């Protein structure tokens with residue numbers, strides 16, 4: 740019995756080491772997933788999400804662009820009247836618009852020419868509400884994270 744105790748202690752210590760090793764390697768995983776600024780992407784501030792992710796294609800003032808592709812403007816765009824349409828576009832993508840639905844376990848990789856970026860339902864709601872109250876838009880009906888959740892591709896609700 741006296742021998743078993745130190746063995747148990749060693750076993751426990753090596754478990755702790757294994758756990759630590761796992762924790763230490765996590766930032767490297769996040770890097771390889773292509774997340775540019777983890778802290779910023781944890782925000783639910785619609786303006787910050789827009790500046791970090793969306794304006795690269797839709798331009799800083801939401802004016803859109805026409806060049807190598809057509810990037811719709813958010814200013815004077817009647818489709819912004821439908822928050823669910825926007826949510827479906829952001830969650831599932833649309834032609835050259837990448838999908839941003841947060842990854843469920845078992846999901847296939849994001850099909851996109853940019854590094855995968857995943858948004859939570861709260862972040863999707865927040866950036867929609869930001870767009871719908873900026874760039875000359877003044878829509879009063881905000882969308883909630885739960886409403887976004889119900890619009891996920893494959894959602895049965």
Ligand code: HEC
Pocket residue numbers: 788789792793794795796797808809810811816818824825826828829833834835836837839853866867870
């Ligand atoms: C890699 C470039 C790219 C990025 C990044 C991007 N979009 Fe798009 N987006 C597009 C393109 C291209 C379209 C047009 C899709 C089509 O052909 O209908 C589009 C369309 C949309 C539409 C539909 C507009 C309409 O009039 O039908 C919405 C809403 C939208 N994007 C929101 C966003 C939001 C919010 C973000 C940030 C989370 C974002 N997009 C990031 C390229 C991008």
